[in-house]
Amino acid sequence: RTGGAQDRFEAKATCCYCGVGCGIIVQSDGAKVTGVRGDPDHPANFGRLCTKGSTLHLSAEAGLQQQARALFPALRSARNAPLERASWDDTLDLIAKKFADTIRLHGPDSVGFYVSGQLLTEDYYVFNKLAKGLIGTNNIDTNSRLCMSSAVAGYKQTLGADAPPACYEDIDHAELIFIVGSNTAYAHPILYRRIEDARKNNPNLKVVVVDPRRTDTAREADLFLAILPGSDVALFNGMLHICLWEDLIDSAYIEAHTEGFAELKQTVREYTPKYVADICGISEADLIQAARWFGQAKSALSLYCQGLNQSSSGTAKNAALINLHLATHQIGKPGAGPFSLTGQPNAMGGREVGGMANLLSAHRDLANPEHRAEVAALWGVDQVPSTSGKTAVELFDAVRAGDIKILWIACTNPAQSMPDQRLVREALKKAELVIVQEAYQTTATVAYADVLLPATSWSEKEGTVTNSERRITRIQAALPKPGATRHDWEIVCDFARKLEARLGKEHSLFPYRSSEAIWNEHRESTRGRDLDITGLSFAILEQQGPQQWPFPTGASSGKQRLYEDGIFPTASGRARFVNTVYRPVAEPVDARYPFHLNTGRLRDQWHGMSRTGTVAQLFAHAPEPAVVLSSTDMTRRLLKNGDLVHVTSRRGSQILPALSGDDMRAGQAFVAMHWGEEYVSGRGHDGHGSYGVNALTLPVFDPSSKQPELKHAAVKILKAELP
């Protein structure tokens, strides 16, 4: 804390919404947050905040006033009974006993954890250690699986490590900014303002936007490619075809620094402009223009997000775009690179500590025996289990099948955010024990909790987070913990010590008394790895401000940009071209379900709205949920703005007001992801509940990344008959 007047404190932190990771200064009177402003010294935002960030203080107060916060541990005596307040000791004893008994009877894989990119790095680290180190199960996955796992797989397959090679400053150096599957103006607003500034400062800068919808980001583009949903791989392969044809590739770079190009070259021969234009639903001229600008630019920077990731071909989409960067040498130099934008505030930190079913600490792989041995040695355990853990969709499937009996959910709301809600809610009902660790008691998932563990929230937590450009920020707490809440890492460690006692362990793996002690252990795990941060400390982060990784021992600063030397963290030191082939969406439209349903974010709301939904002014931009249709479809179906329609997929149905949007192509529909059952009427095909847009989405996922195809489902739309 930096002191102010006696009743006024200021703490430095980051905004807890998107992965831009804007620095903020939180003002408080010691008991409540009184204001928030952008941190002028933070390199992510230099003092700027968007509507969500600038109203954070309102959400903090509203959460308490509206009794939305979970403040005390609570237990349910029976499934339909109300949650009743309990002591921490009784609650943790009860769940430790249930864990120990279940593990004895059914083995360690009978329990599972589903955590979140909202957690701080230290929280994530101890959750991972609890599951993989103490209990001996890899059944721990995260809502980042719904968000970033295709980007992780894409980077690893091509560049050899899960490390975005570019940085925000590259926006200022780019000659071409290629935005794909990202409504940056809404989802990463402060980054978008930087793009607007770059355009003012550099009249030669071109912006190309690729998106099925004409979003606010697309409206401002020099070239907008309104591709059909799911056709991205064809587009990138087609652009590479044109670059090859027009000699816009960098053969010397390919020869010196990459491998696998010959095979890909054969594949992209098929992707002629006509073939690709037909698949993508765009003109050949626009395709050729995009390829020429990309290949001819001195520096081309791609910014991409869920449009690539939330797809049954998410890994191929990421890899095909990175192929294009490698072939044209648009990587490892200022203003260039494939730059995946993280959705959540600490999705990157979770990846660093290996907080996913297939990962281990410091970018190690569970499938690699040496990596498992290294982590086991670091943690002081005999072994890390080799059995694959269940990823998000698989985890809930395993609960539904009765294989996982205890599910611990932390800081996320799968009863709204997971695809095909009917299946997810069946799983939550089937589990023998559902533990929900949450700051808010209002989420749809809490309704399924047998045990509620109240956690601290934004402005009360301290530790670290990492943003999209690999920049670690030290978060300071502005307020004391409210009620009986505990920090997420404390809850994990308190539980772990009770479980260790029941399992007869003599030495605790969880001796931590501070977030710094946890972070120091995480730091040690990175030694010699691509994300080495052994040169950093909490003191450096506090004194010198946020730093990018890698930052190894002896370094005086982190690395802004990766691979400038053309050496990649693969066995050969060369980047790898992946032979990417276009595959259509998993559920194509047909005569019965003729609309492509797209889901995404609104400008002023965040995820399931547990925080932004408490702030009245954030509803001014979009006051209620709606399905947006093209004016052509509105006319064809004799619909006026506000008419209620049934939006129905093979999995469920929702009743929503229809809105005409000039951003839509005919045959496409858009519904925002934020609104849950309290706002939307309708029901799943089980006849229960009304789950928001994920009543409609399908649980099909990418075979490599296991990320679900939340961006596409086939639906029909019929006018609702009023009684």
Ligand code: SF4
């Ligand atoms: Fe918060 Fe993202 Fe807005 Fe920055 S851009 S203030 S991190 S929501």
